[in-house]
Amino acid sequence: MATLDDIAKLAGVSPTTVSRVINNYGSLSEKTKTKVFAAMKELNYQPNSLARSLKGKKTHLIGVILPGVSNPFFGQMVQEIEDQLFKKGFRMILCNAGSDSEKERAYLRMLMANRVDGIIAGSHNLGIEEYQKVGLPIISFDRYLSENIPIVSSDNYHGGQLAAQALLASGSEHFQIITGANRPNSPTNARLTGFKDTLAKRDRTFDLLELRFSSTPNIKGLKIKEMLLKKNVDGIFCTDDLTALLVIQQARELGIKIPENIRLIGYDGTRFIQNYHPELTTIMQPIADIVTMMIDLLLKRIDDHECQLEDNYVLPVKLITGETTI
Amino acid sequence: MATLDDIAKLAGVSPTTVSRVINNYGSLSEKTKTKVFAAMKELNYQPNSLARSLKGKKTHLIGVILPGVSNPFFGQMVQEIEDQLFKKGFRMILCNAGSDSEKERAYLRMLMANRVDGIIAGSHNLGIEEYQKVGLPIISFDRYLSENIPIVSSDNYHGGQLAAQALLASGSEHFQIITGANRPNSPTNARLTGFKDTLAKRDRTFDLLELRFSSTPNIKGLKIKEMLLKKNVDGIFCTDDLTALLVIQQARELGIKIPENIRLIGYDGTRFIQNYHPELTTIMQPIADIVTMMIDLLLKRIDDHECQLEDNYVLPVKLITGETTI
């Protein structure tokens, strides 16, 4: 692969001059420019960004750590991140941490070794210490990682309120919420709290079903079926849309009609759900805005590592009414 | 951020020795090792992989170019790629090319500039020339890119055959196939050919509806509705599962019963579909095997740029029978 020196030789100028042409910097005569450009074309030259970055410049690489990308929510988010980063001249190293803390730890080390300019993290396997030690600009999505790491999230509390209001408005009396395992410190818990508080104001209570994030859909389906059979519920709030799909599936098999017998509301409102399951009432997270916010903050921190940022940035959610609530 | 020299000083040895410890190479006394390790811990040292790679070593970076990741098929594929690459000590730079050739071209340049060790490409915006000029190991998924770039794909032709057989077996008489726009040279066309040939053997014909990849689901849905109303079909083959979901949606709205009035079969069989739409009969692509194959070939080429590989690697598909065919 051609180097800057090769170009210099071919064009009959010094390496510096070539560097100047590449970076469009200092004063160059038109002649030299043309010569150099010609040489670059001829050898299909690409400046080695490793060498460049070694000289203390930015790598323009961002590490993105998420639980996984086969889930449509994170799929859409990653797509959005990639798109926005690209427009700003950054590339992304994708890290699917799953629920494996060892892997996440290894990735963190790798990202440091690769001298990424910053990190967007939306996973939650690790303790605080590891993220503190990284010493790189980090922005978190929907998770508390450590002091001084800003969290961007949608308004989970209000989402919970909206869900409760929608179910109340549709005349439900016996409420059920289905969540993932609730981690301490996770902003996601606010969905539950918002739901609970709103019901409490009307003196209503509800049952809670926790399904571990790591359970397979089959297992989740089974637990849902069990719940559906045992309890007399008529208003269900799932804190993610995929679980809501499982409820629809199980209800259909049991001959339970939605929304006649049960009203159902999900959470996330990805483009995927809007396109392929428009029947589902859900709370939409503003993924594009979340990503814009995260990237904005991250780039600020990259420009100035010391810049002060808020602890929390909360973006508004929206109720999308489908046919699963009346 | 600490450098190798910092460690050397702190440990009271030469940089060379530190390098030896890091790479576990040459002969070291236990004492020195311990000292050096201690120094590394103390400064939370991570070797700068940029500097390492500059010295001619591999970057352990792989570029992955795909149309996008919000589609569950590519989502699952990316997840699989990431997972397998990680286990072999590689990272991945994710490039969503969409249907934007300028972006794909820019990414190709970036990947060269970043000196990735190799590329996995599954997009199809670009002409042959650009991929030829890259001069990096490349493996393609399901697309013809250029001479000497191996293509890994599932057995599209056989998939088409299976689909036809399933519809025939379920007693359909009037066939419809719904595909994306058919590009020349795309292995995907074979799905159509396999379907056609199998029907032809039984003296059956079929209608073709082409939906551009770039159309929104709403538009696709509209065209499907139109088709459903106008034609008298009772056996539909969609060359991807998402389109099949759209057919289910439209049929439901029109009061057409599946499988009573129409039999339906999709293509891809992602884990997502298997979990959330088990009712859909579909042809499953062996994503994990495809990825294993691609990575295997890519690493071979990375080890030896000249190594000879086949032009095509075709992996078997499987019929998954749901309730949309009887």
Add this chain to the structure above:
DNA sequence: ATGAAAGCGCTAACAT
């Protein structure tokens, strides 16, 4: 068992 020194490809003073 350890160290000195050159060099990977580039950029940035500092000349001229």
Add this chain to the structure above:
DNA sequence: ATGTTAGCGCTTTCAT
């Protein structure tokens, strides 16, 4: 307007 040179952090001969 262009060139010389040193150095980014590491690996790798070649010495000792």
